Amino acid sequence: MESLVVPVLILLAVVALVMVAYRAARNRRASHGTAPSAQPAAPQELAQAAANRLSEDQHRRIYALIAQGQAMAAIKLYYEVTGEGLRASRDAVGALAAHPQPYRSQEQAQVVEEDDDEPQRFPYRYRAIASKGDVTREVSSNMLNDEIYGRIRTLARSGDTEAAANALTRHSDISLKQAREFIALLDD
Structure with missing residues (x-):
């Protein structure tokens, strides 16, 4: 009987080490999955x-x-x-x-970010027209230009229609409902 005690103790030690290693690996994977940087x-x-x-x-x-x-x-x-x-x-x-x-x-990137916060007024009126079938919508504003309208179209086509509608209302004098109707014509 004494001859079995040493191998049983070694076996128990190995099982304990395997369990500790398994738990450590599982905790490490779980901590990587819940880290804020893990969100894409x-x-x-x-x-x-x-x-x-x-x-x-x-x-x-x-x-x-x-x-x-x-x-x-x-x-x-x-x-x-x-x-x-x-x-x-x-x-x-x-x-x-x-x-x-x-x-x-870096200076250009900061200027672009500042443009989104406060719409700039231009000396001309910009007309944006969208149509689908019999439905046509027009937005006319002196806070729009080709670059801003291009960003709004890109947002709409990428599926972020709410951000596109918000950007359109920020750069024009239309309501959010009207902006959503206009964006719905662009998202194809």
Whole structure:
């Protein structure tokens, strides 16, 4: 009987170590799943944030690699220049490929963000017209221009119709209901 005590104790120790290792691995996976950074950003926002981390030369080189179909080389370059993790670099390059971003210096990026908060009034009236079948809607405003209307159309076509309607009401004198009707004609 004494000859079985030592192997049984060793077996119990091994089982205990396996259970501790299993729990540690499960806790580590659970903590990564609930971390705030684990929630994926919208692809357009991810692409914009990724483009903002790049210099003009880095931006040009990464898009050249994407255009040549060399995604792995683009991921490697992004990984090297930003110092982000490999998975984050893969996601960023994928977002950049799916949602191309023009290069903007830091000052230009700040100016664009400021434009969204306070609509600027232009010396001319801009007319935007949308129609589908027999239904036609028109928005006329001196707070719209091609760039702002282009952003509104992009939001509508990407499926974010509520943000597009809110942007349209911010840059015109129409109600949210009227903006939603107008956006509904754009989302095709």
